Amino acid sequence: MLMEKVAEILAEASAEAVEPRFRALAAGEVMEKAPGEVVTVADREAEQIISRRLRELLPVPVVGEEAVSADPELARSLHTEPAVWLVDPVDGTSNFVAGRPDFAVMAALVRAGQTVASWIWQPVTGTAYSAELGAGAWRDGHRLTCPPPAAEPEKWRGVLKSRFLDPAAHHRLRANARAFDHLDPGRSSAGIEYPLITVGEQDFILYWRTLPWDHAPGSLLVSEAGGRSARLDGLPYRPEAPGCQEGLLVAADPEQWERIHRILLDGDSPA
Numbered sequence: 001m002l003m004e005k006v007a008e009i010l011a012e013a014s015a016e017a018v019e020p021r022f023r024a025l026a027a028g029e030v031m032e033k034a035p036g037e038v039v040t041v042a043d044r045e046a047e048q049i050i051s052r053r054l055r056e057l058l059p060v061p062v063v064g065e066e067a068v069s070a071d072p073e074l075a076r077s078l079h080t081e082p083a084v085w086l087v088d089p090v091d092g093t094s095n096f097v098a099g100r101p102d103f104a105v106m107a108a109l110v111r112a113g114q115t116v117a118s119w120i121w122q123p124v125t126g127t128a129y130s131a132e133l134g135a136g137a138w139r140d141g142h143r144l145t146c147p148p149p150a151a152e153p154e155k156w157r158g159v160l161k162s163r164f165l166d167p168a169a170h171h172r173l174r175a176n177a178r179a180f181d182h183l184d185p186g187r188s189s190a191g192i193e194y195p196l197i198t199v200g201e202q203d204f205i206l207y208w209r210t211l212p213w214d215h216a217p218g219s220l221l222v223s224e225a226g227g228r229s230a231r232l233d234g235l236p237y238r239p240e241a242p243g244c245q246e247g248l249l250v251a252a253d254p255e256q257w258e259r260i261h262r263i264l265l266d267g268d269s270p271a
Helices: 003-023 039-057 065-072 071-080 091-097 165-179 190-198 214-222 254-266
Strands: 031-032 037-040 062-064 084-090 104-111 114-122 127-132 136-139 157-161 182-184 204-207 228-230 248-251
Touching: 003 039, 003 084, 003 104, 003 114, 003 127, 031 065, 037 091, 037 248, 039 062, 039 065, 039 084, 039 104, 062 065, 062 071, 062 127, 062 214, 065 071, 065 084, 071 127, 084 091, 084 214, 104 190, 104 214, 104 228, 114 190, 114 214, 114 248, 127 190, 127 254, 136 190, 136 214, 157 165, 165 254, 190 214, 214 228, 214 248, 228 254, 248 254
Parallel strands: 062 084, 157 182, 157 204
Antiparallel strands: 031 037, 084 104, 104 114, 114 127, 127 136, 204 248, 228 248
């Protein structure tokens, strides 16, 4: 019941606060919350709706992207509370503002520091993804399993989100990534990018900055679909307060994850 109810909450909040403003934002409805980062009235209203309704389902703290922007201490709940909700009301706000369709509405439930359930709603396509720890991943109610990757790294496609790395590390990663078939620039929305792995459109993604509301939903989705989402030291992903730990490699297959890690981080030959 919880899985279905949260999916309904995200879709209904999107229909009320987000979708009517897509390509229809009025003057004054887009603000800069930090240098280079924008927020809209849709983000704030959707988060308020989702947070209130999630607390009605399970009365635990809600760590929402916009709430943390106003009160950074709220993110400490991830480490101090036995359970918290994570909410990203519009993942891909820059796309939303520009009228591009790559944005999503996301939530996750975290218990004892581990993501146990997650939801991704893609409003433009009307596609719902969900995952439950130990129980699997779904797209529109159908079980998801990551397709097996090609055997040769030369055929693998991926995304490097290395904007926040220092120049030397950025250059090294880009040089090592020449071993792969193709690097995509990404979609500027984790809620769009993670599902691409589960359907075989991408083989891997390397993220550096890993804000918890961006990555908890998709990491669980990929893991429950048979892939692997892990920190660069190999430990499984767990959502952390912003700035606590960075770097995350996501791949469609655990063995493939190891090979990608060796090629990207260590510069090993793909052979």
